[in-house]
Amino acid sequence: MVSIARKNLFHDKIRFIITLIGVTFSVVLIFAQVGIYLGFMQNASVIIDNTDADIWITSKNTPNFDWAQAFPETKINLARETKGVLHAEKFILAWGVMKRKEGGTEQVEIIGYNPNSGMGGPWNMMEGKASDVKGGKHIIMDESAEKKIGNFYIGDEREVMNQKVKVIGRTTGIKSFTTAPFIFTSYDTAKSLASYIAQDNTVFILVKTDPAEDVHEIVQRLKERLKGVDVYTSRQFSNRTRWYWTVETGMGMGFLMTAFMGFAIGIVIVGQTIYTSTIEHLREYGTLKAIGANNLFIYKIIFEQAIVNAVIGYIAGFVITQFLIKGYEKTGLAMIIPNYLIVTVFFLTILMCVFASFISIRKATKIDPAIVFKV
Amino acid sequence: MEENNIEVKRLKKIYHEASVEVMAVDDVSFDVKSSEVVAVMGPSGSGKTTLLSIMGCILRPTSGEVIIKGIKTHELDERSLPEIRNKYIGFIFQAFNLFPALTALENVEVSLNLKGIKGKKAKEEARQLLERVGLKDRVDFLPMDLSGGQKQRVSIARALANKPSIILADEPTGNLDSKTGHSVIELLRDLSIKEKSSVVIVTHDSRIMDMSDRVLYLEDGRLKNGVNAKKG
Numbered sequence: 001m002v003s004i005a006r007k008n009l010f011h012d013k014i015r016f017i018i019t020l021i022g023v024t025f026s027v028v029l030i031f032a033q034v035g036i037y038l039g040f041m042q043n044a045s046v047i048i049d050n051t052d053a054d055i056w057i058t059s060k061n062t063p064n065f066d067w068a069q070a071f072p073e074t075k076i077n078l079a080r081e082t083k084g085v086l087h088a089e090k091f092i093l094a095w096g097v098m099k100r101k102e103g104g105t106e107q108v109e110i111i112g113y114n115p116n117s118g119m120g121g122p123w124n125m126m127e128g129k130a131s132d133v134k135g136g137k138h139i140i141m142d143e144s145a146e147k148k149i150g151n152f153y154i155g156d157e158r159e160v161m162n163q164k165v166k167v168i169g170r171t172t173g174i175k176s177f178t179t180a181p182f183i184f185t186s187y188d189t190a191k192s193l194a195s196y197i198a199q200d201n202t203v204f205i206l207v208k209t210d211p212a213e214d215v216h217e218i219v220q221r222l223k224e225r226l227k228g229v230d231v232y233t234s235r236q237f238s239n240r241t242r243w244y245w246t247v248e249t250g251m252g253m254g255f256l257m258t259a260f261m262g263f264a265i266g267i268v269i270v271g272q273t274i275y276t277s278t279i280e281h282l283r284e285y286g287t288l289k290a291i292g293a294n295n296l297f298i299y300k301i302i303f304e305q306a307i308v309n310a311v312i313g314y315i316a317g318f319v320i321t322q323f324l325i326k327g328y329e330k331t332g333l334a335m336i337i338p339n340y341l342i343v344t345v346f347f348l349t350i351l352m353c354v355f356a357s358f359i360s361i362r363k364a365t366k367i368d369p370a371i372v373f374k375v
Numbered sequence: 376m377e378e379n380n381i382e383v384k385r386l387k388k389i390y391h392e393a394s395v396e397v398m399a400v401d402d403v404s405f406d407v408k409s410s411e412v413v414a415v416m417g418p419s420g421s422g423k424t425t426l427l428s429i430m431g432c433i434l435r436p437t438s439g440e441v442i443i444k445g446i447k448t449h450e451l452d453e454r455s456l457p458e459i460r461n462k463y464i465g466f467i468f469q470a471f472n473l474f475p476a477l478t479a480l481e482n483v484e485v486s487l488n489l490k491g492i493k494g495k496k497a498k499e500e501a502r503q504l505l506e507r508v509g510l511k512d513r514v515d516f517l518p519m520d521l522s523g524g525q526k527q528r529v530s531i532a533r534a535l536a537n538k539p540s541i542i543l544a545d546e547p548t549g550n551l552d553s554k555t556g557h558s559v560i561e562l563l564r565d566l567s568i569k570e571k572s573s574v575v576i577v578t579h580d581s582r583i584m585d586m587s588d589r590v591l592y593l594e595d596g597r598l599k600n601g602v603n604a605k606k607g
Contacts, residue, residue: 001488001493001494001497002477002481002484002485002488004474004476004477004485007474007476007477007481008474008476010476011475011476012476283470283472284472284474286472287466287468287472287474288485288489289433289457289460290431290433290460290466290472291460291461291465291466291485291486291489291533291534291537292457292458292460292461292462292486292489292490292537293457293461293489294454294457294458297489372433372466372468372472373424373427373428373468373469373545374470
């Protein structure tokens with residue numbers, strides 16, 4: 001069967017290219033905005049998502065992981081006595097300052113974990129082991145920290161909060177949302193580095209639960225026993241952290257708006273070009289009707305044009321996005337394009353182009369039939 | 376006795392322009408038999424094209440009847456009309472109305488596709504139709520690469536794709552030189568005889584009179600003197 005849609009598209013190459021540029025631009029903009037957002041969100045909850053704890057106990061009204069406040073560590077005893085709790089550990093996140101070799105200082109996020117269990121400790125180890133931090137004032141840093149604090153090597157000595165620490169490990173791909181490098185160390189070292197945290201306080205209590213019990217029921221029991229703190233499942237605390245950065249700071253809305261603008265720009269460009277094309281081909285549509293085509297036949301032509309534009313524009317946009325991801329990673333940030341996003345943006349692009357053709361559909365089906373007799 | 380392919384009875388078409396009523400076709404009645412070529416002549420604005428549009432089920436009459444192969448088309452709903460056009464009517468236009476992005480073959484093939492003939496069969500039939508109108512060696516040409524006469528032949532081949540009972544031609548020679556125009560009308564005449572089609576040609580071209588079986592004169596929407604003017 002002759003495809004009038006494809007023949008028309010490829011016949012008018014300049015219009016076709018303009019439309020494709022519009023679709024491609026939209027696809028890239030949507031991928032980039034959502035991908036960067038997902039990258040940020042992954043970093044926002046990266047420690048929570050990679051810690052083998054089922055429940056997080058935090059100070060009251062802690063809005064997110066990075067802004068947690070200290071609370072009395074005696075709560076851990078009550079937690080340990082709660083039915084369904086296998087074990088509970090203290091865990092610290094504290095803000096500190098590291099001296100740069102070249103002079104000046106850099107803010108860091110100090111993570112203090114129990115090196116014996118490794119819960120809350122680093123992963124993706126390139127050099128050293130998570131348990132090595134217990135031998136003294138030892139720290140493990142991510143290679144991405146080099147952008148902030150300069151190159152570092154195993155065995156280097158650095159100064160954190162005016163105390164000397166030794167680098168004994170290196171990880172990869174562990175970045176904070178705030179862009180301040182994480183410094184992993186033992187719980188005790190973290191407490192001594194962050195001396196502003198009272199001696200009998202902790203920042204988090206991590207709980208491992210009995211897999212035979214429902215975690216939500218254990219959360220409820222902990223809430224009833226522990227006053228003055230909040231209790232979340234890992235998933236809840238991860239979502240709370242992401243929600244905070246997405247909604248309460250307005251950051252997510254910004255990304256969403258830009259992604260939506262990409263979608264809207266796509267509709268306008270595709271709509272405009274398809275509409276102009278429809279106007280120019282009105283006589284042809286009129287002729288088709290005269291020789292027996294019904295409205296459905298005309299719809300199919302216009303929708304096929306929209307879908308061809310969408311598919312080719314999407315493929316071009318996806319390829320460009322792959323290059324963007326590589327380029328973006330060089331800045332030390334992540335753009336994450338999961339499979340569900342690839343599929344979603346594909347259907348969104350089809351929807352965008354089909355939606356953009358509706359005005360043309362109206363125009364094409366309301367043709368004055370006498371147009372076929374005009375010279 | 377030859378059967379009527381199309382009958383027009385007491386046809387009226389009124390256009391409403393602003394607050395003024397314009398009687399484009401006024402009480403027109405006639406019929407066209409199979410293998411008959413009828414020319415509709417008259418000055419500009421006399422209602423020729425409106426009449427052709429109503430006969431082709433493109434426009435609805437204000438009143439009156441259009442009966443095609445016994446089907447009262449004026450009684451059909453809007454959605455049934457494309458099928459009538461597809462099944463019984465072939466159109467030929469002054470401006471050819473070919474699809475510029477399609478080759479001659481594809482232009483004809485589209486019409487066959489609309490009839491439900493697809494794939495190789497459609498291609499083969501389209502090729503045969505173009506051969507019949509003398510364009511065997513132009514099948515892969517785009518309209519922009521064809522002369523006016525060749526374009527009109529493609530248009531005729533397309534009109535023939537559904538083996539129509541009625542061919543409605545609007546100024547088919549209007550954009551052609553006299554020699555090419557003559558050959559196009561001859562082609563239409565031959566086809567009407569071979570296919571037993573009725574051909575109705577709206578034209579200003581007085582030379583077509585001599586090649587038609589009958590001439591209808593239209594003036595101010597009415598058939599002149601209320602009668603069909605017979606050739607000769």
